[in-house]
Amino acid sequence: MNNNLQIPADSVGLVKPQSIRFEEPLVLACGKVLAEYDLVYETYGTLNAKADNAVLVCHALSADHHAAGYHSESDKKPGWWDICIGPGKAVDTDRFFVVSSSNIGHCSGSTGPRSINPDTGKAYGPDFPMVTVPDWVKCQKRLAEKLGIIQWAAVAGGSLGAMQAMQWAIDFPESIRHALIIASAPKLSAQNIAFNAVARQAIMSDPDFHGGRYYDFDVVPASGLKIARMLGHITYLSDDSMGDKFGRELKGEQLNYDYRVEFEVESYLRYQGEAFVNHFDANTYLLMTKALDYFDPASQEGGNLSAAFKKTSAKYFLASFTTDWRFSPERSREIVKALTRAKKDVSYLEFESNHGHDAFLAPISSYLDAFAAYMRHIKVSGE
Amino acid sequence: MSELRADLQKICEWIEPNTRVLDLGCGDGSLLAWLKENRGVSGYGVDIDDANVRACIENDVNIIQADLDAGLTDFDEGSFDYVVMSQALQALQFPDRTIAEMTRVGRQSIVTFPNFGLWMHRFHLMLKGRMPVSKALPAEWYDTKNIHLCTIKDFERFCQQRSIDIARRDIVDYAHKESVLMKTWPNLFGELALYQIRAK
Numbered sequence: 209m210n211n212n213l214q215i216p217a218d219s220v221g222l223v224k225p226q227s228i229r230f231e232e233p234l235v236l237a238c239g240k241v242l243a244e245y246d247l248v249y250e251t252y253g254t255l256n257a258k259a260d261n262a263v264l265v266c267h268a269l270s271a272d273h274h275a276a277g278y279h280s281e282s283d284k285k286p287g288w289w290d291i292c293i294g295p296g297k298a299v300d301t302d303r304f305f306v307v308s309s310s311n312i313g314h315c316s317g318s319t320g321p322r323s324i325n326p327d328t329g330k331a332y333g334p335d336f337p338m339v340t341v342p343d344w345v346k347c348q349k350r351l352a353e354k355l356g357i358i359q360w361a362a363v364a365g366g367s368l369g370a371m372q373a374m375q376w377a378i379d380f381p382e383s384i385r386h387a388l389i390i391a392s393a394p395k396l397s398a399q400n401i402a403f404n405a406v407a408r409q410a411i412m413s414d415p416d417f418h419g420g421r422y423y424d425f426d427v428v429p430a431s432g433l434k435i436a437r438m439l440g441h442i443t444y445l446s447d448d449s450m451g452d453k454f455g456r457e458l459k460g461e462q463l464n465y466d467y468r469v470e471f472e473v474e475s476y477l478r479y480q481g482e483a484f485v486n487h488f489d490a491n492t493y494l495l496m497t498k499a500l501d502y503f504d505p506a507s508q509e510g511g512n513l514s515a516a517f518k519k520t521s522a523k524y525f526l527a528s529f530t531t532d533w534r535f536s537p538e539r540s541r542e543i544v545k546a547l548t549r550a551k552k553d554v555s556y557l558e559f560e561s562n563h564g565h566d567a568f569l570a571p572i573s574s575y576l577d578a579f580a581a582y583m584r585h586i587k588v589s590g591e
Numbered sequence: 592m593s594e595l596r597a598d599l600q601k602i603c604e605w606i607e608p609n610t611r612v613l614d615l616g617c618g619d620g621s622l623l624a625w626l627k628e629n630r631g632v633s634g635y636g637v638d639i640d641d642a643n644v645r646a647c648i649e650n651d652v653n654i655i656q657a658d659l660d661a662g663l664t665d666f667d668e669g670s671f672d673y674v675v676m677s678q679a680l681q682a683l684q685f686p687d688r689t690i691a692e693m694t695r696v697g698r699q700s701i702v703t704f705p706n707f708g709l710w711m712h713r714f715h716l717m718l719k720g721r722m723p724v725s726k727a728l729p730a731e732w733y734d735t736k737n738i739h740l741c742t743i744k745d746f747e748r749f750c751q752q753r754s755i756d757i758a759r760r761d762i763v764d765y766a767h768k769e770s771v772l773m774k775t776w777p778n779l780f781g782e783l784a785l786y787q788i789r790a791k
Contacts, residue, residue: 541657541665549667551611553633554635554653555653555655556654556655557648574645577645
């Protein structure tokens with residue numbers, strides 16, 4: 209059988225992750241210091257002579273630096289935002305130079321809990337410091353400097369990725385011209401934090417968790433991580449999309465009246481959970497959920513989000529999706545309200561979709577068209 | 592102003608340079624685009640329609656997709672120099688509430704609407720006994736978006752009742768020309784009414 213896939217013409221094609229070591233110590237929001245760290249990243253397109261066509265793409269909770277294209281011809285799926293990045297796509301790689309890095313704390317190459325702690329010679333595990341959205345933005349700033357990028361044409365992301373775009377606009381106002389904030393929120397609600405808390409409890413109460421030192425025991429807290437992912441996954445979908453996809457379809461022919469998988473939706477969630485456990489690290493999951501919980505740029509201004517945006521100079525594009533209940537349209541409108549109050553240039557669009565929170569990853573033509581239309585107005589030199 | 596729709600040209604004449612404008616039911620954003628380009632105006636368009644908001648993005652105009660009938664709660668009192676609503680009043684579910692919101696958010700507001708008191712409409716109803724269908728109001732009664740039509744007299748009475756100050760008025764035809772007839776009997780001959788209003 210021939211596994212080789214035909215790489216589509218609008219794909220960035222085969223891509224290769226790169227890595228940079230940073231030896232300048234990084235002081236984190238939690239007060240701890242990372243003496244040195246690696247960042248893994250990918251780039252698509254070409255940086256122009258004035259370096260004013262660079263776009264930073266920020267990943268959300270479970271994705272990584274692999275945002276577009278394929279690592280090998282046998283890859284079944286392209287990068288996580290391939291629908292938006294490529295020649296002729298919204299983030300048009302014929303015009304833009306796209307950078308996508310994995311954040312520290314992650315488990316896909318950038319320094320994280322699975323990396324070796326130079327102080328002990330063993331994996332960091334639970335000793336990896338808490339990382340926050342501002343910490344990641346600081347890392348991305350250093351990466352930009354290494355790549356010769358003084359100012360991003362745009363920083364874009366969905367969900368937790370969008371929070372990084374927001375933080376960029378606030379922390380480095382001179383270094384970003386446009387912020388694209390998709391399916392996001394200015395901070396987590398009590399309900400959002402509650403879901404994260406349950407996910408963490410599932411992981412930490414797994415007997416194989418060993419206080420986060422499971423690497424030493426050559427095990428992973430698989431059932432805990434699986435439950436965490438299943439729970440998370442429910443919040444990414446909408447009632448409608450689950451209904452459309454599974455309804456009350458049975459896995460078998462008839463009801464069994466036992467506790468084995470009976471409904472299709474149960475089977476799907478288990479599959480999602482298991483697939484996740486195979487490639488994701490439990491300590492990273494804990495860290496990512498905490499980074500989400502801590503995100504609150506308004507807190508530095510006594511809860512006034514508009515004041516946080518006051519000194520920013522980026523233009524903003526916000527989008528939300530009707531059935532997203534994790535970060536509902538109302539949450540995006542909180543950001544819009546703060547931005548209009550701060551007299552910033554902002555456009556806000558609300559898209560009809562039954563995909564729930566995951567809609568920002570879905571090929572919804574109205575969304576992709578508007579995204580592309582916005583990007584076309586971003587000026588780059590040499591055009 | 593060649594490329595700008597005639598009624599929007601009139602509105603532009605009323606807007607001072609370098610001010611902040613909120614354009615309700617902004618369509619493709621051409622008013623704001625023109626004002627930004629020629630008058631140094633900044634601001635936002637608000638529209639609910641998917642095609643319109645997309646057109647605003649294409650035209651590089653700040654657009655906020657929202658339902659006007661849900662109010663302008665996301666905007667603070669007096670936060671714009673002008674709140675504009677051009678020929679959208681008659682399509683609103685709650686025009687009275689929206690006007691109240693406009694006068695809250697804008698230091699000045701500009702409202703335009705087709706005058707239902709126009710003699711043609713009156714004759715249409717009187718002679719044919721059917722709901723008026725005209726160039727400005729082309730839809731049939733069952734599929735019209737214009738659910739709250741009013742006459743010039745109705746609007747002015749409404750302003751009086753709600754303590755809204757009429758700062759300026761212009762009654763024109765659809766080509767935006769004025770005439771002696773319109774000046775003398777505005778409610779009978781005026782096709783389009785433009786008002787600049789503010790809270791008393």
